[in-house]
Amino acid sequence: MAYSVAHTIQAHAGAVHVARFNPTGRYLLTGGGDQQIHLWNAQEGVSDELDSRGRSTSIQRYAGHSYEVLCLDIASDSTKFASGGPDRSVVVWDVASGQTLSRFNAHTGRINDVALAGAHDDVLYAAGSDTILRAYDLRASHAWRPIFEAHEASDAILSIAVLPGMVHTASVDGTLRAYDVRMGELRTDVMDDPITSLTPTQDGAAMLLSMLNSTHRLMDLTDGTQLQQFKGHTQTSFRCHSTLSLDESLVLAGDETGTLYAWDTLSGQVKWHKRPDYSGSVRHRRAPDMPVSMLWTERGPDEHAPMIATAASCGTVHVWTR
DSSP: OOOOOEEEEEEEEOOOOEEEEEESSEEEEETTTSEEEEEETTTTOOOSSSTTOOOOOOOOOEOOOOSSSOEEEEEETEEEEEOOOOOEEEEEEETTOOOOEEEOOOOOEEEEEEEEETTTEEEEEEEEETOOOEEEESSSTTSSSOEEOOOOOSSOEEEEEEEEEEEEEEESSSSEEEEETTTTTTEEOOOSSEEEEEOOOSSSSEEHHHHHHHTTEEETTTOOOEEEOSSSSSSSSOOOEEEEOOTTSEEEEOTTTEEEEEEEETOOOEEEEOOOOOTTTTTHHOTTSOOOOEEEEEOOSOOSSSEEEETTTTSEEEEEOO
16 A cells, blocks of 8 residues: 655655654654754644745754754664754764753764664764774763774765664765674675665565666565665665665655655565645745755655655655555
8 A cells, every 4th residue: 555645744845854753753853954854743743834934834943053964873762862963973862852961073074864773872982084983882971982993994884774783884985894892803895886874684594675777676584685676766875864664565665856755675666656735835935946866765664554754855744644
């Protein structure tokens, strides 16, 4: 069954680079080109009333970055989240109060991705254009110092995926790196083009990769073989994040035409594709002929209420349901 748009959120004055569901799927956190982070009710949608800048009204707003917000990750208990962007700062926030809990400034370039890990989300990984993967212990009094650094990437790191005992990174140099943090070992799988997105399967046996050659690949993490590939979309310039449906029967991703695609995971064939309405966005009203890219696709965690969130370069977020 195909998804259809249930809610439309005019989320940001600039592009929406990232949209993340909290672990229950009730709330959605977005980060945008207007330097803002917003918290939304994903299940109920938002009021039709817009603020003075033409944006929907969020539950909570988090302001602390001096440039765009490119990445977010939410703790498993939903009490805190991490963010990063071109201002080179990695910030940990308290969800309820909106206050900053920690700020890390060890990076010398833009932060492209962050990931909370550990039994109590007390380890924070961050990486970006300075090519270094860093980890921080959020419990330590000297938490501003990285407890781990990996220098193997030769170009910007665009995505991080954490599995038990393993940290995977995707880089513009076209290499998927897997760090065994317990054994201190590294495995590399070289692709043909820059990798922009990583999504592991729920059993950790395979990884979905998005490439800047209009191809998604499902890779076996045991031996590095390609299980399937998915084409038909357009992705040659932007980091477009892909995902898997909750039952993993579909690969879901937006592209640089603003269209959401769904592929059958087993066959690799396109099952459907839809382009939502972007006409209500601030950018569309100012420049209706400007192309729209769908930059992020996120799957909701609730199996009883399947949802997808898509975030676009025009500032619009769509929540899709079956």
